Amino acid sequence: MSTEKQLLVIAHRGAKGEAPENTLAAFRLGLEQGCDAIELDIHLSKDGELIVIHDATLDRTTDMKGAVNDLTVAELKQADAGSWFDEKFAGERLPLLEEVFDLTPPDVMINVEIKGSYGRKLEHALCALMKRKNRVHNVVVSSFDHKSLMFLKLLLPEAKIGLLYDMNAAKHSALADTLGLPVYSLHPNMKRIDTEDVREAIERGLRVYPYTINDEAQMQEAIDYGVSGIITDYPGRLNGLLDRQPR
Ligand code: G3P
């Protein structure tokens, strides 16, 4: 019998609705709110480290400007990644992926989303870190760039990979076949799926983790579809709704 939880509460960039996205404060809040998994985004620093940030530049979510890849970790760590959201988060720093691995209990899954292309250096660094931190089996690596996922899977065949996409598909599970490599999960835009798509993909052995669902009516719709997890900015809200489900 499978011991996998019925529906994972996946904190999008941490508890992004209530804390500055992709900071340790946001991840801690997600964990406090009982999330089962954390979703985060990564780029590569000038000196080859994996930095947790959504955009390729610092401009939107810190008090500095410029491309992440033009700066070293020492330089990136100067940026304040909290004040733009709320003064009470002043002094939050851009985390290294390694710091999030250290913060997160091993029973909480981490969904690492690869952003940007760095001549495959990012995929090499990610595989090395997952192995060094013993995180191969409780990380799902996702990306809109499916070639990046193929490359990673060839580097590290045990890695779990998840296809992100935002398009209508006649048969969603067929997307998994396009890689010619085992796919762990589908990460569709919630607007693109219906109950039949989800049922068919799950019957094929795929997990379905739609993004990004924040209002309760849409959360309930996804629950009723039978999804494997929900990516949300409000993990506390989703847990509250799950607690109120008829048993
Ligand atoms: O992984 C789900 C979601 O994060 C994908 O879009 O732009 O929020 O990274 P984005």
Ligand code: MG
């Ligand atoms: Mg993301």
